[in-house]
Amino acid sequence: MPLPEITDSFTGSVNRITLGATKENGGTRTNTVTIGGARNVVYGGSFEDASEKPVIAMDVLDTRPRDWPDALVQAYDDVMDSPGDWAKKCVEEFGAELICIKFDGIHPDKDDKDADHAVKVTEEVLKSVGVPLILWGSRNDEKDNQVMPKVSGAAKGEKCLIGTISEINYKSLTAIAMADGHYLISEAPIDINIAKQVNILASDMGFPLERIVTFQATGALGYGIEYAYSIQERQRLAALTGDKMMAMPAICDVGYESWRAKEAKLEDAPGWGSIADRGPMWEATTAVCLLQAGVDIIRMRHPRSVAVVKNFINKVWS
Amino acid sequence: MILIGERINGMFTNVKEAIADRNKQVIQELAQKQTEAGASYLDVNVGTAASDQESAIQWLVETIQETCSTPLSLDSQKPAVIAAGLKAVNIENGVILNSTPLNKKSDEEVFDKYLEMAQQAGPKGSIIALTMDKNGVPQDIDTRVSIAAEIVSKATEKGFDTQRIFIDPIILPVKVPNAQVQPGNILSAIDQIKYLSDPAPHMTIGLSNLSQGATERSIINRIFLAMAISRGLDSAIVDVLDRDLMNAVATAEMLMNKQIYSDSFLKVYS
Numbered sequence: 001m002p003l004p005e006i007t008d009s010f011t012g013s014v015n016r017i018t019l020g021a022t023k024e025n026g027g028t029r030t031n032t033v034t035i036g037g038a039r040n041v042v043y044g045g046s047f048e049d050a051s052e053k054p055v056i057a058m059d060v061l062d063t064r065p066r067d068w069p070d071a072l073v074q075a076y077d078d079v080m081d082s083p084g085d086w087a088k089k090c091v092e093e094f095g096a097e098l099i100c101i102k103f104d105g106i107h108p109d110k111d112d113k114d115a116d117h118a119v120k121v122t123e124e125v126l127k128s129v130g131v132p133l134i135l136w137g138s139r140n141d142e143k144d145n146q147v148m149p150k151v152s153g154a155a156k157g158e159k160c161l162i163g164t165i166s167e168i169n170y171k172s173l174t175a176i177a178m179a180d181g182h183y184l185i186s187e188a189p190i191d192i193n194i195a196k197q198v199n200i201l202a203s204d205m206g207f208p209l210e211r212i213v214t215f216q217a218t219g220a221l222g223y224g225i226e227y228a229y230s231i232q233e234r235q236r237l238a239a240l241t242g243d244k245m246m247a248m249p250a251i252c253d254v255g256y257e258s259w260r261a262k263e264a265k266l267e268d269a270p271g272w273g274s275i276a277d278r279g280p281m282w283e284a285t286t287a288v289c290l291l292q293a294g295v296d297i298i299r300m301r302h303p304r305s306v307a308v309v310k311n312f313i314n315k316v317w318s
Numbered sequence: 319m320i321l322i323g324e325r326i327n328g329m330f331t332n333v334k335e336a337i338a339d340r341n342k343q344v345i346q347e348l349a350q351k352q353t354e355a356g357a358s359y360l361d362v363n364v365g366t367a368a369s370d371q372e373s374a375i376q377w378l379v380e381t382i383q384e385t386c387s388t389p390l391s392l393d394s395q396k397p398a399v400i401a402a403g404l405k406a407v408n409i410e411n412g413v414i415l416n417s418t419p420l421n422k423k424s425d426e427e428v429f430d431k432y433l434e435m436a437q438q439a440g441p442k443g444s445i446i447a448l449t450m451d452k453n454g455v456p457q458d459i460d461t462r463v464s465i466a467a468e469i470v471s472k473a474t475e476k477g478f479d480t481q482r483i484f485i486d487p488i489i490l491p492v493k494v495p496n497a498q499v500q501p502g503n504i505l506s507a508i509d510q511i512k513y514l515s516d517p518a519p520h521m522t523i524g525l526s527n528l529s530q531g532a533t534e535r536s537i538i539n540r541i542f543l544a545m546a547i548s549r550g551l552d553s554a555i556v557d558v559l560d561r562d563l564m565n566a567v568a569t570a571e572m573l574m575n576k577q578i579y580s581d582s583f584l585k586v587y588s
Contacts, residue, residue, distance in 0.1 A: 009481075193578060193580050193581075194580070196578050196579075196580035197580040197581050200582040201582070204582075234578070238578050243577060243586070244586075245578075245586060246578060
């Protein structure tokens with residue numbers, strides 16, 4: 001039976017954005033990273049319609065995490081007290097294209113660190129690696145509003161991706177990101193209507209839509225990945241059919257969500273196979289699935305899963 | 319929704335005078351305002367008054383392109399005027415040739431001429447084709463659909479992508495005696511024409527004609543537009559500066575799940 005030729009074409013496209021500023025552009029990054037630009041769904045249309053190659057951002061925490069499973073601790077134990085060294089290891093040994101500094105340590109329920117600490121960590125990581133940075137708050141609105149503007153200022157002109165803004169807390173970070181020349185992450189709780197609303201709110205403040213990356217919240221394999229997949233797909237189809245309020249590249253937090261799954265970290269489970277393999281497999285599977293929905297940046301943690309996902313990206317986007 | 323801004327038309331006094339005086343400011347302001355209001359294309363019609371329509375359309379195109387890159391809809395029933403406009407158009411932006419009937423008594427080949435010009439204008443060149451032939455504007459649903467079918471099949475034969483065709487079923491003024499049945503006929507025609515091909519041709523209408531000579535023009539226009547969107551209309555030549563009309567478009571599209579709902583859904587076109 002002959003296979004019918006299916007060539008859906010679209011009128012819209014995803015915004016293409018370049019993160020990071022090199023010396024010529026007023027920053028200190030040694031390279032930039034360009035994402036987005038898709039004019040069709042993944043595997044759809046011609047090669048020219050495909051997005052830029054998706055990239056992996058590896059997580060570096062501002063303070064040593066206390067709740068990470070052994071498999072992750074083993075990978076980073078020697079550098080976990082030094083965010084600069086940690087970032088360097090991710091870039092030099094594991095090929096991270098972006099570093100995402102996750103400021104868990106400033107959260108009042110964790111280490112409740114202050115803005116000086118966060119600024120110091122930012123400066124340290126900026127010095128130790130040349131890749132563009134993502135600066136991600138603690139998800140405590142009050143504390144983030146105190147600390148993240150200072151973090152933004154410490155990286156002024158570096159064209160970082162900073163976040164997150166939400167429907168109820170967007171004003172101060174949007175204003176500071178605009179002033180410091182950064183890109184914004186707009187967050188919504190797996191709710192496409194709110195996602196669009198956050199983008200409109202930022203745009204109403206004069207923030208260019210072309211400098212936003214969306215974060216729809218992520219669910220790992222077994223923990224809501226189908227919702228995450230559907231919403232990424234819906235956002236992408238809206239972008240491709242010309243909805244400029246949804247035409248942003250997308251980021252997913254695969255590392256954190258995958259390593260929360262009990263399948264990734266439960267040691268006493270003889271029927272589930274080796275604990276050393278389960279976590280990386282869980283993370284890699286989640287990432288590969290979401291990449292097929294069109295996600296542009298994947299936040300990840302384990303070096304082995306990063307290697308698997310890089311291999312997948314290189315096969316599909318070449 | 320592909321909205322074609324209607325305001326740069328020699329039928330309007332200020333545009334007519336601007337063309338006669340070669341006053342760029344009036345035209346450029348209209349181009350910018352309509353673009354900001356959410357026009358996907360700007361219609362460019364020199365009207366009937368211009369003494370030399372070919373040089374007038376070229377001047378309009380150049381004047382508009384100096385100030386914005388919104389794609390243009392070259393609006394004339396004369397192939398020579400369209401051809402003159404095309405010479406000045408930046409085809410990278412895209413262009414619509416507006417419009418041609420299937421055929422005319424005076425020119426059996428008129429559709430082919432427009433199609434050929436659209437093909438030569440590159441992959442972003444489209445045409446608006448009227449469901450009208452040498453017998454004039456049909457009053458019933460079936461003739462409209464059968465003319466549309468001929469348009470689609472002629473274009474397909476020549477390898478022209480159906481997504482580059484806009485079918486205009488021709489809306490008549492509702493105030494004209496015995497014309498009150500026409501809006502309903504147009505809706506039924508839209509229903510049927512959408513099934514002529516897959517992918518379907520675009521459907522467009524020159525909306526303001528509906529309320530020609532009537533009172534309460536704005537509400538007539540926007541209610542009918544919402545009704546037509548619910549039947550599959552995906553384009554219209556409209557006054558994009560009419561805020562209520564644009565709100566009606568945003569609401570109708572949101573209710574038909576063509577636009578994702580957000581609390582600020584009215585802002586999608588501005």
